[in-house]
Amino acid sequence: MGPVAALAAWSMVMWVWMYATRIPAMQKQKIDAKGLVGTTGRTLDDALPAEVQWKAHNYNHLMEQPTVFYAVALALAIGGQGDGLNTQLAWAYVALRVVHSLVQATINRVMLRFAIFAVASLALVALCINAFMAFVIV
Amino acid sequence: MIDYSLLAPGAVLALWTLVMLLWLAGTRFPAMAKSGMDVKTAQPGGRGQDLEQVLPASVNWKSHNYTHLLEQPTLFYAVIIFLTLAGGVTQTTLGLAWAYTGLRVVHSVYQATINQVMVRFSIFVLSTICLLALNVMAVIATLG
Numbered sequence A: 001m002g003p004v005a006a007l008a009a010w011s012m013v014m015w016v017w018m019y020a021t022r023i024p025a026m027q028k029q030k031i032d033a034k035g036l037v038g039t040t041g042r043t044l045d046d047a048l049p050a051e052v053q054w055k056a057h058n059y060n061h062l063m064e065q066p067t068v069f070y071a072v073a074l075a076l077a078i079g080g081q082g083d084g085l086n087t088q089l090a091w092a093y094v095a096l097r098v099v100h101s102l103v104q105a106t107i108n109r110v111m112l113r114f115a116i117f118a119v120a121s122l123a124l125v126a127l128c129i130n131a132f133m134a135f136v137i138v
Numbered sequence B: 001m002i003d004y005s006l007l008a009p010g011a012v013l014a015l016w017t018l019v020m021l022l023w024l025a026g027t028r029f030p031a032m033a034k035s036g037m038d039v040k041t042a043q044p045g046g047r048g049q050d051l052e053q054v055l056p057a058s059v060n061w062k063s064h065n066y067t068h069l070l071e072q073p074t075l076f077y078a079v080i081i082f083l084t085l086a087g088g089v090t091q092t093t094l095g096l097a098w099a100y101t102g103l104r105v106v107h108s109v110y111q112a113t114i115n116q117v118m119v120r121f122s123i124f125v126l127s128t129i130c131l132l133a134l135n136v137m138a139v140i141a142t143l144g
Helices: A002-028 A041-046 A050-062 A065-078 A084-105 A110-137 B007-034 B057-069 B073-085 B091-112 B117-143
Strands: none
Touching (some): A002 A050, A002 A065, A002 A084, A041 A050, B073 B117
16 A cells, blocks of 8 residues: 555656646746636647656656556555565555656656666566456466 | 455456557567667657657557556446445456456457457447446445
């Protein structure tokens, strides 16, 4: 449960970072949100500097694969499998996702970001296999 | 003693999602190499969706499905965990949950290969009906 809470909290940090950079950038571009109808955050990809949108890209990313992590971690925890190796794998996943966020929000070199994502995904694969063994094979 | 059997279809679908991630990677990288792209010299900040007009559609279909698996199934995970914690594990919920997982695997294979929209839509609707039924049962079980 610890890593679940930590990654959820980190997502909210990225949410704050996203708005703390997006709102000043919108003001600078003289975009008045009061006059906007039906646009989405993605619309800003063409309007704001890329580094500003990188924070949003990462926030969206945190709403993707980590949802599988939450499901698997909760299943393992309530299924009595939330100990030892599974806890270490979960913390490794969370730590790698935090590093991934920092890279994507700042330097955002694609190969580096990809490498971190790939290693994080391997930790999640291991957790998924453990959940599969615990609940499907039994 | 909690019955954990309803977590099994969730564990399978989570693992399947990562199989789709491997399928995505296994087709995207060769396609990128073929199109002469070099990630090392790419502009910082590039994302998977930038490949949309660049790579063949059938390569991107794997990615569309991987993304899709991180959308609605997240509700499914929440619902089966609710049902497990609230004592809602029955033959009916088990059947519906396995049907959901089975249909989503079929949906993935279909979207990644043939991808006729009406067929894909029909599979998606069937799986959504399973999820809707599970969700209603989860509301009943948790309101108790």
